[in-house]
Amino acid sequence: MTVQNKGEPGSAKPYLQIDRLTKKFGNFVALDSVSLEVYEGEFICFLGPSGCGKTTFLRAIAGLDIQTSGTVMQDGADISALPPAERDFGIVFQSYALFPNLTAERNIAFGLENQKVGKSAIDKRVNELLELVGLPDQGPKYPAQLSGGQQQRIALARALATSPGLLLLDEPLSALDAKVRSHLRHEMKALQRRLGVTTVMVTHDQEEALTMADRIVVMNHGVIEQVGTPTQIYREPDTLFVADFIGAMNQVSGRVNSDDRITIGELSFKSRTHGLASDAPVVAAIRPEDIVPRDPRDESEAENSLEVEIDDMEFLGSFWRVSLKSSALGEASLMADLSINATRTLAAEVGSTIRVALPADRLWVFPPAGSL
Amino acid sequence: MTELADTAPAAPLIKPKTSKDDRIMVGFILVICLYLLITLAFPLYAMLSKSFSTYAFDLTNFEFQVNAGDGWSEPFSAAEQNDKIQKFKPKDLVTSSDGRLATTEFFPDFSFRSPTLYRLRQVRGDTSFLFGTERVDDTEWHEYSSNDFRRIVIRASGDTGLDNFRTYFSTPALFRSIENSLFISFLSTIITVSLAFGFAYALNRSTMRFKGLFKLVAMIPILVPSLLPGIALVYLFGNQGMIKGLLFGESIYGPIGIVIGSVFFTFPHALIIITTALAISDSRLYEAATALRASRWRTFWTVTIPGARYGLISAAFVVFNLVITDFGLPKVIGGQYNMLAVDIYKQVIGQQNFEMGAVVSVVLLIPALLAFGVDRYVQKKQVAQLSARSVPYVPKPHRQFDRICLAYCSLVAVFIVGLIAVCQYAALIKFWPYNLSLSLDNYNFEVMDGGGWDSYTNSIQLGLYTALIGTVVVFVGAYMVEKVNGFFTTRSAFQFLAMMPMAIPGMVLGLAYIFFFNNPDNPLNAIYGTLAIMVICTVTHFYTVSHLTAVTALKQMDREFEAVAASLKQPFQRLFARVTVPVCLPSILDISIYLFVNAMTTVSAVIFLYSPDTTLASVAVLNMDDAGDIAPAAAMGMMIFYTNVGARLIHQFVSRKLVRTTQAWRGG
Numbered sequence A: 001m002t003v004q005n006k007g008e009p010g011s012a013k014p015y016l017q018i019d020r021l022t023k024k025f026g027n028f029v030a031l032d033s034v035s036l037e038v039y040e041g042e043f044i045c046f047l048g049p050s051g052c053g054k055t056t057f058l059r060a061i062a063g064l065d066i067q068t069s070g071t072v073m074q075d076g077a078d079i080s081a082l083p084p085a086e087r088d089f090g091i092v093f094q095s096y097a098l099f100p101n102l103t104a105e106r107n108i109a110f111g112l113e114n115q116k117v118g119k120s121a122i123d124k125r126v127n128e129l130l131e132l133v134g135l136p137d138q139g140p141k142y143p144a145q146l147s148g149g150q151q152q153r154i155a156l157a158r159a160l161a162t163s164p165g166l167l168l169l170d171e172p173l174s175a176l177d178a179k180v181r182s183h184l185r186h187e188m189k190a191l192q193r194r195l196g197v198t199t200v201m202v203t204h205d206q207e208e209a210l211t212m213a214d215r216i217v218v219m220n221h222g223v224i225e226q227v228g229t230p231t232q233i234y235r236e237p238d239t240l241f242v243a244d245f246i247g248a249m250n251q252v253s254g255r256v257n258s259d260d261r262i263t264i265g266e267l268s269f270k271s272r273t274h275g276l277a278s279d280a281p282v283v284a285a286i287r288p289e290d291i292v293p294r295d296p297r298d299e300s301e302a303e304n305s306l307e308v309e310i311d312d313m314e315f316l317g318s319f320w321r322v323s324l325k326s327s328a329l330g331e332a333s334l335m336a337d338l339s340i341n342a343t344r345t346l347a348a349e350v351g352s353t354i355r356v357a358l359p360a361d362r363l364w365v366f367p368p369a370g371s372l
Numbered sequence B: 001m002t003e004l005a006d007t008a009p010a011a012p013l014i015k016p017k018t019s020k021d022d023r024i025m026v027g028f029i030l031v032i033c034l035y036l037l038i039t040l041a042f043p044l045y046a047m048l049s050k051s052f053s054t055y056a057f058d059l060t061n062f063e064f065q066v067n068a069g070d071g072w073s074e075p076f077s078a079a080e081q082n083d084k085i086q087k088f089k090p091k092d093l094v095t096s097s098d099g100r101l102a103t104t105e106f107f108p109d110f111s112f113r114s115p116t117l118y119r120l121r122q123v124r125g126d127t128s129f130l131f132g133t134e135r136v137d138d139t140e141w142h143e144y145s146s147n148d149f150r151r152i153v154i155r156a157s158g159d160t161g162l163d164n165f166r167t168y169f170s171t172p173a174l175f176r177s178i179e180n181s182l183f184i185s186f187l188s189t190i191i192t193v194s195l196a197f198g199f200a201y202a203l204n205r206s207t208m209r210f211k212g213l214f215k216l217v218a219m220i221p222i223l224v225p226s227l228l229p230g231i232a233l234v235y236l237f238g239n240q241g242m243i244k245g246l247l248f249g250e251s252i253y254g255p256i257g258i259v260i261g262s263v264f265f266t267f268p269h270a271l272i273i274i275t276t277a278l279a280i281s282d283s284r285l286y287e288a289a290t291a292l293r294a295s296r297w298r299t300f301w302t303v304t305i306p307g308a309r310y311g312l313i314s315a316a317f318v319v320f321n322l323v324i325t326d327f328g329l330p331k332v333i334g335g336q337y338n339m340l341a342v343d344i345y346k347q348v349i350g351q352q353n354f355e356m357g358a359v360v361s362v363v364l365l366i367p368a369l370l371a372f373g374v375d376r377y378v379q380k381k382q383v384a385q386l387s388a389r390s391v392p393y394v395p396k397p398h399r400q401f402d403r404i405c406l407a408y409c410s411l412v413a414v415f416i417v418g419l420i421a422v423c424q425y426a427a428l429i430k431f432w433p434y435n436l437s438l439s440l441d442n443y444n445f446e447v448m449d450g451g452g453w454d455s456y457t458n459s460i461q462l463g464l465y466t467a468l469i470g471t472v473v474v475f476v477g478a479y480m481v482e483k484v485n486g487f488f489t490t491r492s493a494f495q496f497l498a499m500m501p502m503a504i505p506g507m508v509l510g511l512a513y514i515f516f517f518n519n520p521d522n523p524l525n526a527i528y529g530t531l532a533i534m535v536i537c538t539v540t541h542f543y544t545v546s547h548l549t550a551v552t553a554l555k556q557m558d559r560e561f562e563a564v565a566a567s568l569k570q571p572f573q574r575l576f577a578r579v580t581v582p583v584c585l586p587s588i589l590d591i592s593i594y595l596f597v598n599a600m601t602t603v604s605a606v607i608f609l610y611s612p613d614t615t616l617a618s619v620a621v622l623n624m625d626d627a628g629d630i631a632p633a634a635a636m637g638m639m640i641f642y643t644n645v646g647a648r649l650i651h652q653f654v655s656r657k658l659v660r661t662t663q664a665w666r667g668g
């Protein structure tokens, strides 16, 4: 994989430079030569399905499970072989790993004690941190007396106590229920922005990644599929995997016609330029919200438009998700998101026929999965 | 994109730098490894090599000349002379390392008053003889008067080989013990496991009353030496036994006594394992069985037994191992019925034949190792079964079933309490069966053979030191091996060493200690005969269970504590002291009480190691019983019992208090 830092802020300097990192467990390659640069103050998310190597990547950066090969530079220094204690990071685990026999404030103070810091200075810092994570009164409680969300924030405060240069978070929110989770998402993001601490978070939840990250690193099977801002990842997926993994995506198999044309069923479509060999089997992909319903009074033969029958309709509150079929497309069916307005003007209902267009710049073409 | 990766120069391999914490931890592991090597592996090796070392009188190497006043005869070897006088058969010449043979044996007409002169020399310098206490191993001729000549003994010379084993298997009196030991162990195992299963079943599946009491009573045998039931049986069924008639003329001294006593002392061990197995079996299966209208009986055979099968197998092997390696009980009640563990004792203490003791030890190791191996295998399976999350079974009242359970458990409880009560009674009466008045005379240990009250205080000391040192060594070792990063080989070696003691019978360990520590060339020789060697031996003897308890407790801690501490730049010692130890304190207390109780009751390992200054209560029970002072033996046995009860109560109290004061953070 090459480095694909499309979204780096131009002025910032790379704080973490990871070069061709490989981690093997016996013969199993959990990370396959991944490279990445993280900029100072950035919030990076590792996103991917379970087992794709996100935690392995994070632990290599922390020095908890040092990579087989490849280098990690932090703030200009090569830390590749250093044990965790000689690195500069704070970490929050999915389990939080709070010390059960110590109160919240003793947990937070754990990294401050024993460091030639006076007791009053420690107390001051602990209160500051409790304030920071919004739990000023919970200091004397034990972890077992705190809710999951509170525990998570104490763990965060403990990780931040020593003001580390790098904050590592391994699925910090996934043990919480949905409501607390979405609340904490924003809180954590705001906190990170305020402190400006470079942060790497592992998650398998795309919504979490899309809402929190400055840049997302999409991973699959031990390799990086794409690195980019949430919008880039969503709007311009580099690979079929990314397209499929993030958001909803219609996938239809077809064949290459020319550099920017493909055939699906009996129809030919203009697509984004793809550079694949002529006649190669491909997967065409388009997001449901990118399918445009056409005004039925407009009789012109516009490009990429076709007649489809509504197979099914599902009301999702702010829009309708309709399932579309067309004999010309063969077996394939398409999902399209139609606004409530559009369904009304089109008088769309199950069984009725409408015209839709697949905008060429929204029609992605990828080699089919499994063929590289 | 992949092409790029292929053509790019290979990324550098990383050799992780070990952290200071890891280096310290591995240092600790190595120290404890060394401890286990010295206290376990080396002694066992010494014992093994002893079993292969043979001793015989090499007659060809000794030559005589005789001068009866008419000049020196031609030299003739002892072997030639033996052929001539047909004195010793080849098997008579096989002996132990301490074997001695008087040279006068070769001269049937020898008289120390005669004026005859003798000369003796050795052809090669690899043998020796003693003149009084003076050792001669040169190849010179030595001349002696007949009065001096009678003070000469030939020493045996050593070799290695299978001769000891050959001797063992050609001596019916010895190898018959294998059969006996296997028979007794099988029988006791079947009875104990059946009884314990019934008991566990009643506790787990019925709603009978007094469950707590039954659980307590069932644990009593753990608190006494295994030979105590033997003493009770003597009082009940011995030659002057209270209810001797119940045996219909059979003798309690022998298999009957050993089996009854074995069932008594192994019962709690089997019960603990089977209770655990039953407790984890899934209630959903029972609901399914009820839904299918399966009868109680059918449910029992199709759900209960298969669910508990690993527990049953595991319990069977544990019981088998306990019985076959036990020494105290067959010593007390075995009579003429020979068992392997007692043979070791007889060979070593009775006949001073250390090589044969080592041979019997090796023989005893085989079934013990097998049982151990199977048990470990089964335990692993059960853990796998456990991890599938199950819903605990909650029994519903069923009058008749509950009544049967209550009756059954009461019967077992009467058996256990009964034997203990008989011992207490025996300890308190003046002179069974002639003077039944009560007195404390039997507690006047000073006038008995066995070390007096000193042996009791020695035992307490042994218990406390073992608990203290053992707990520290075991817990620290378990922590290091669980938490250190990397060092795979060292960790595996340590784990292997920590599991080994479970497979080593106490008698074997004790004998191995003689061979290793009583060797004058061993710099650790100084601890031989002290309390220290018994503490070391006991810690090692009971290492495995303690280690597993510690490991289980440590595994329940969050795996990432060390990672968090490292990220906060805190050394592991600080985490260990502030978090690990406080959180694991209940388990640490469990380990220490386990070590204390076992140190109080153990006989097998320490029987070879005590000296007149370090006699122990458990050994005193054995020795007093051996000397015929059965009532004082019972009294001392009861002292051990009460001490252990006291220790248990203290343990309970401290644990309760601990749980109460830490309830806030334990989330209870």
Ligand SMILES: Nc1ncnc2c1ncn2[C@@H]1O[C@H](COP(=O)(O)OP(=O)(O)O)[C@@H](O)[C@H]1O
Pocket (backbone or CB within 6 Å): A025, A028, A030, A048, A049, A050, A051, A052, A053, A054, A055, A056, A057
């Ligand atoms: N210590 C280990 N030994 C062997 N395999 C491991 C180890 N840790 C992780 N793996 C494997 O590496 C892969 C990636 O794991 P991980 O990084 O934990 O995935 P995730 O993306 O869910 O965090 C998985 O297939 C996992 O089974």
Ligand SMILES: [Mg+2]
Pocket (backbone or CB within 6 Å): A054, A055, A056, A171, A202
């Ligand atoms: Mg993970």
